[in-house]
Structures are given as structure tokens and as C-alpha cells.
Amino acid sequence: MNVSQEAAAGTASARERSLPRVPLPTLEASCERFLAWCAPLLTAEERAATEAEVTAFLRPGGTGRILHAALEEYDATDGVHSWLDTFWPYRYLGRRDRIALNANFFFLFKDTGEGQLGRAAGLVAGALHYKRQLDEGLIAPVEQRGVPQSMVQNQYLFSTTRVPGVPLDTVRAPYSEQAPGPSTARHIVVFFRGTMFRLDVIGPDGVPHGLDEIQAGLRAVTKSDVHTAEEDRAGHLTTMARAEWAATRASLVEDRPANARTLDDIETALFCVCLEDFAPRDIQAACDELLHGDRGNRWFDKAVSFVVFADGRAGINVEHCELDGTTVLSFTDALLGTPPDEHSRASGARPQGVPVPRPLTFELDAAQRARVRSAAEAFAAYGNDTATRTVSFGDFGSRAAKALGVSPDAFVQSAYQLAHQRAKGHLGATYESIATRQYRYGRTEAMRVVTPEMQAFVAAMDDPGAGRDTRRAAFRAAAAAHVARAKECQAGEAPEQHLWELELIQRRRGEELGVTGQPALYRSPGWLTMRDDYLSTSSAPSENIQYFGFGSTSSKCIGVAYVLLPDRFNLYLSTPLAVADQMHAFAEHLREAVGELRELLTD
Template structure:
């Protein structure tokens, strides 16, 4: 252990978790008041009146809302419960029944390193093994923001974690659990090449990592063994693209065949997956698309972490979202990419032990039903990817420093630009989601922020109002930015309505009969609730100098997913939407370029 690590372990990775403050549970009154304020800009006068009436009913003494909130208060006070959101998160992520491939998993495209494919892949494995060795010793120092320690619990799900499909609710197989106490003791990864799967032991029998030279030789052996792709319908990874209940049924059929239990166990306990592609994407956007929904049997989308390395050495990561948020993956990838692979090897104690020998992972698919499912899953997901439109937007002359120099919060600046571009592209504003990290709380994850405030609405109107002069537009922009920052701070403080009210609805679904609330409260059918959560834009940020692009799929049939990397001197955006919305998405991209320039000019000194 080096000196810096020795200093860091004085405060170990997970040692501060129990001392973190709990996520505050808002009062029912506060959440209802905020809900009405947040949805108001999206509603007509009649819709506001209807929504207000149902909120008033929800707040009456002994109303269903009061009953559900008391149940949540009791749960929050239960021994062993870290947060009132402890049950919310599994239901939100593990309860979804559609496919998670493209719909839920997210990706990062790394900065280019100039290395050829095998060296790049071996370097990523080396860095990941070093991170795991530090994590196992709890030598990864807790992240701090503005002097406040952040929850590190998500790091327990980086290695050997796999989502397991269920008929009604998925589960997670992971270390640091009752079934698998402590860090993962697995020594292998799963390597995909041309749809074939291989087990590759990357740690020796004593747990010491193989040297980069060993790993390079092992990966070359994988590529040699996987020269010929498997027969159609035999790449089991295709099944992970299915809707969850369908995949659960297919998995049960798999387990009924001799030998498949061992094969599944090998995949599910692997430290992570590595996909070695046999092609180079045509351009950056194509690389992003392949990271988001590339398949060819070369993915196991249920795996927490999959590194993807293309034939030309470009690389990225695909992440299963149920236990991992972008902030944790950013810290992980920054640790990997911020240090040369040889230095990772030296610090982890990696040594030459002879090249690891790949072992083919084979499944018994003699059942024609399974082969048919794999083929149909492959075809359906390929079509689903084709039906998704994407594009990238890059600004080399704008970044966070530009906005700061103009006296505006960088995030508020770009969110204002998104709203203006959306108005011009579609002719109206729409519900906009922004993810706000709340890891300063015990087991904290994210909060749902809604971007369209009355001030944002006024700003967008002023920008295209012929009667509004420069001063009026500038005043409106600064007011919108100020309101945005204020709302973001509320979300960071746990004072936001959506997740609170959503969890009350989920309690009614789970426990309504026992609580005497047998019907869904009418609040959840109001125009306010439905419109506030019907995303037209779904936005999230991943600021890191080590990545080029960040991306995810859209969240509704008319939504544009907006994933952005906003750095001091660079601003890159990846957009995705269902193909019927493609023309509007491309117009949005054009209008976004125009809006960034327009707002920068508006705030320029002397304007």
C-alpha cells in the first residue's frame, strides 16, 4: 500500500455510511404544495382546478393520503431501514417489466487512448482489478462534495453483480449480501467475442491479478478461439434483451436443461463482462449507438458492468442501472482512466503467472423453443434499435467556464437552452426531468427535478416575443436561471414532491388491502400528476474529462433523451428518441446550437 492509500484508509470506504444523515421525509403538506407548484406551468386553468381539488381531498384528515403517509412514516422509523426510499428504489428499477437494454441501461464513451484493441482491453481489466483490490480493503476514500462525504454503498455493486429476471419483480445477485457476505471472491470475467462467451480467470489462485502481458495473451487466445461465430439462435446473451417476464420464463427453461446452471452461475458471478467487437464503428455517433444498444449476442445486459472495446481500440462501458447511478460509475471510470495501466498493475501487485486460458461457456440449447426465443429476441432487439433515432451535438467553443464568466450557473444555462430549443422545435414546452444526485444522505441516490418553472416559461416566451427588448430577455433568463438553481437546491436537500408521492402510490399497490386503501387515490389520475411525469425531455449530466459522451434511451414515445457532458471548455450532448420523433429531435439539435449562441450573446458584456 502506498503512502496516499495508507492516509486514505484512516477513513475507510464504507466507514462513514452510518453517520450520514438520513434522507428527510417531507411532510404530506409540503409535497402536495410543491406538486401543485411544479405541475402548474404545464396545465390549463381547468386542469389546475381539477388537480387542486384532488390534492385537497388527498390532504383531508383520515384521507387515503394520510393513511399512506403514516404507513411510510412507520416504515421510515423501522429498525434496519436506512431510508424511506429503501423499498422505492427496488420497485422503481426492478419492478419495470419492459426490456432494460436501451430502455434503462446507460453508457459512457471513453476518450480515445490510441492503443490497439487488445492492449486497451487489457488495460481496462487491469485498472478494474486494481480498483477492486482497493475496494476489498476499503481503501477507496469516500467521495466528498463541498466537504460533505457521499454515500459509497453503490460501490458494493460494481463487481460480480447481476440483475436476475423475475416474473413480477427482478432481484439482484451480488456480494456484500446475506447470500454472499463480503467482497466477491470470484476470480474470473466473462469475455464476449462474435457472440461466443468465454470464462477468463484474471486473478490467480491467491487473488493476485495477472500482469497486463498475461491478460493480453489471454485475450488474444479468446479472439482466436472465437474466430467462428456460434450458430444462429445459440448466443444466450440475446435473451437479456427481452422484456423481463419473458426473459424470466426463458431463464427457467434454461435452468431445466442439464449443465446450464453452471454456465449461468459462471456468468452471474463473474466480476464483470468484456465485449471484444470485431468491427470499428464508422464514427463517434455510431460508437455511442453500439454502446447503447449494440448486441449480436455480444452483451449480457443484466450484468452491472460491461466494458466494450471495438476493433480500432475505442472503448466504453454499458451499465445496468438498478444499483448503480452515473455518479458512482464516473468515479469508477475516472479511477480507471486517470492512471496508466502499468501503474495500476504495479499498485495492485499484479505479476506474471502465465497467460490465463479461456474456457468456452456453453449452454444446452437443444430445446428448439430456446433457440427460437434467442433468434426472435435478436431480431426484435435489432428492430428496436433501428426504431431508435439518435444524434450527437458537440460544442468546442462553449463550456461551463463560459456560462460562469457570464454570471450564470452552467447547468441552468444549458437547461434554459434545452427549453428554448424544445419550444422552437415542437412549438410548446413539455415536462422535463433532470436527475439530481443526493448521495450526501445515507444510501442516497437521486432526486427527480422538474425543470419547467413559471420563470422558465416566462423566459421562453420572452425570447420569441417581438415586443421584448434585450434587457427584458436578459432579465427573464437570469430569473429562470435563479429559479432553476433554487429548485435544484431543494432537490439536493430532499425537498421534492415526486418520489414521495410516487412511493405513497406504490404503498397503495403493495399494501392497500391491509391499510384499507383499496383503490388508487384520484390524485394519481389528475392532469397535474399525469402531465408532470409525461417526459418530453429527460436530461442527465455526467461531467468527466475521461469520457466523450454519455447516453441513455428516451423514457416515453415522444420523449427526447438528453445526456450531456458539460466540462469547463467542452459541451457534448447525445440525443435519443423513438424514430417517429426523429424529425423533431433533429430540429431540436439545430435549435440547441442556435440557442446556446443566442443566450451567450444575450449575456455578453455590452449586449
């Protein structure tokens, strides 16, 4: 039975309100945890300096108390879903570097053996079916171990585009004051050889086109005799740093209504489909293309872009500001878990005639064309300065870890630390993303992996005097500490985002609150060291994807995106080219570490 869109939206909203609020930790608890979290990475002198700054921050009437009181007041304000409501826009929309490669993430889908156009049409049909289910309130809430999860991110899967701005970007999306309710758009944007086309895939009455018609419409795109010169491929502009792109975008629409209409078509499109005219030579090349392939054949600001190569391999590039991996995984599983013709039938699709692609063009002056060229060249160079590597374990997965009596995530995170120590000669700050969608508007929490127990485990593994029992006990202690900390993070008991938001409040409201300068805590060795990533890790477990990936987060960081399934373990690593040797050493040591730990834990 169909549900009215208004009723469906009301049901989804009521569901969201029924979830518990994200707990706001006390200032004392976050400061205590912060000291414990950063301590293993500091010298005694650095610890003492950090402790002194924490004491000053906690002083009655001090800066920490003032900022925390402001956050408590905000959290209690009507209409505020979470004390993180302002944090997320500043964290994601406030970043001023490029989002292509630096922030967007990708999934490489499992192969199906279909040709390019059939694969692309199937993804479109699946997405249209998912949208119809969302609009009608038919997507069941995701549950983790029986606990309902926030579903609000689903509102940003369709017709959502990040728009560059100063000092913050904005998001153009449905379910907003400007566009209440689900998207009413009927079109997608298809890229081929740097040319953009508008393709209406839903008829005037809201019914999707049939699968064959969508495929024929995509074929018409590839056969079109419209070709966009390299310097006219405005998609390149979405690779620029945000303020620079904002200024360029403003110049595009100034006194040019045709450009404003083209931008409107792109930004309101349900999603993008990027058809490539080549097949990557191997899996790693396919991953690299999904992360930072460009050729003017992307609009990196679009929330969802499907990329389909000439051989039918496919994946997705996702803009991160409103979407996390867990939401996109659910979407992906729905798309790939059902045959395309079944999606098409269930969506109510019917023959309506082949949709005719309409080219989307921009009128560019000489200065704007020069900007397109420079953006393309700069991003190509940036991609070339990024080293990546895939690592695959066909004989190890979560089932093997569980058989050894250990949490699979604790096992692999311990292996990362051991590999890092051996590759670089020391441990370093390690970030792990922990999902907190069991809370209203919940997203993720930042976990720091290096505990005293992890430090002791790594030391024991490379201590010639430590016997098997000693090493095994050290590993068990590290794994238990890892699981305990992950549970703390899941329960909203983590210090980093809380303290970070207090810093952001000072930046936004310092004058008003009488806190005119950055508190010294944020220049302390502990804060700077804890947040200076050497490893940035995140997991995306799904049978429907082969690899997951993102760029590294600093000049010496290795990005570690992993797909840990019962019978396999695949990783995509990325790091700046200047430190590529360390990444390759990490990969080799990781192979050894996984084998070593399996042997250690096997009776």
C-alpha cells in the same frame, strides 16, 4: 498498509452510518410543491381539477394521510436506511419492459490510440486494481464541496448481475446475506463474435495476472476456433421484456445442470468485456453501439460491461438498478486517470502464466433457439426504431457560462427549453436527475425543470416586443429559479418520489391499510402531465469521457445526456424514430439558443 477485508467493510459501513438520513418531507409540503411544479404545464381547468384531488388526498383520515403514516412508520423501522429503501427496487427492478436501451446507460471513453487488446487489457487491469482498493478500504470517500458522499453503490461494481423475475427482478451481488463481503470471483466473461469465454484474471491466491498475460488471454479468445451459431447466442435473451426473459431463464436451468453452471459463471463474473470485430464508422455509431449494440455479444443484465472495438475505441454499458452515473464516473476516472501498467503494478499483479479462456455454452432446445432468434430480431428492430444524434460545442463549456455570471446547468437547461419550444411549438415536462449522495444510501432526486420563470423566459425570447433588457431579466429570473429548485432537490425537498412511493405503498399494501383503490390524485391532470416526459435530461461531467447516453423514456421524449466540461459541451440525443424530425429540429435550435443566450448575456 493492507487492511483486512472484514475491517475495511466495517469502516465503510461506519462511514455510511455517519451520513445524515434522507429527510422525509411532510405530506403538506410535497402536495404544495407538486401543485407548484405541475402548474405551468396545465390549463386553468386542469389546475382546478388537480387541486381538488390534492385537497381530497390531504383530507384528515384520507388516503394520503394513511399512506404517509405507513411510510413514516417504515422510515422509523430498525434496519431501514432510508424511506426510499423499498422505492428503489420497485422503481428499477419492478419495470417489466426491456432494460437494454430503455434503462441501461453508457459512457464513450476518451481515445488513447492503443490497439484493441492492449486497451481491453488495460481496462481489466485498472478494474482489478480498483477492486483491490475497494476490498481493502483504500478508496477515499468522494466529497462534493467538502461534503462526504454515499459510497455504498461501489459494492455493486463487481460480480453483480440483475436476475429476471416475476413480479420483480432480483440482484445477485456480493455484500449480501448469500455472499457476505467482497466478491471472491477470480474470473471475467469475455465476449467475441457472440461466443462467451470464462477468463481467470486473478490467480488462486487472489493476486491478479500481469498485464501482458491478461492481454495474451484476450488474444487467445479472438484466436479461438470456437464459434457460436446465431441461434445459440444466449446473450440475446437479455434484451427481452423482463417477465418473458424470466420464464426463458427458468426453462434454461430446468433439468440442465450444465446451463445452471454457465449462468453461475456469468452472474458471478467480476464484469464483462465485449470485444467487437469491427470499428464504428464515426462517434455517433460508436455511441449507438454502446447503447444498443447486440449481435449476441452482450449480457445486458451484468452491472458493468466494457465494450472495446477493433480500433481500440472503448466504453462501458451499465445496468442501472444499483448503479448511478456519479458512481460509475468515479470508477471511470480512476481507470482512465492512471496508466494501465501503473494500475497493474499497484494491484500487486505478477506473472502466473497466460490464463486459458474456457468457452461458456448453453444447451438449447428448438423452442429456446427460436426464442433467441426472435429476441435478436425484435431488439434489432427496436434499435432501428430509435433515432439518435450527437451534438458537440467545441467553443462553449461551463467556463464560458460562469464568465457570463450564470450557473452552467441553469444555462444549458434554459437553452433546452428554448430549443424545445422552437422545435415543437410548446414546452413539455422535463426531468433532470439530481444527485443526493450526501445522504445515507442516497441516490438521485427527480427535478422538474419547467418553472413559471422558465415559461416567462421562453415567452420573452420569442416576443418581438420584448427588448434586450426584458429578455435578460427574464433569463436571470429563470436561472435563479432553476438553481433554487435544484438546491431544494439536493436537500431532499422534492415531491415526486415521495408521492410516487405513496402510490407504490397503496399497490403493495393497500388491502392491509384499507386503501383498496388507487387514489384519484394519481389520475389527475397534474400528476399525469408532470410525469409525461418531453425531455429527459442527465449530466455526466468528466474529462475522461467523450459522450454519455441513454434511451428516451416515452413515445415523444427526447433523451438528453450531456457532458458539460470547462471547454466543451457534448450531447447524445435519442428519441423514437417516428418523431426523429423533432429531435433534429431540437438539435438545430439548441445550437441557435446557445449562441443567442451567449450574445444576450454579453455586455
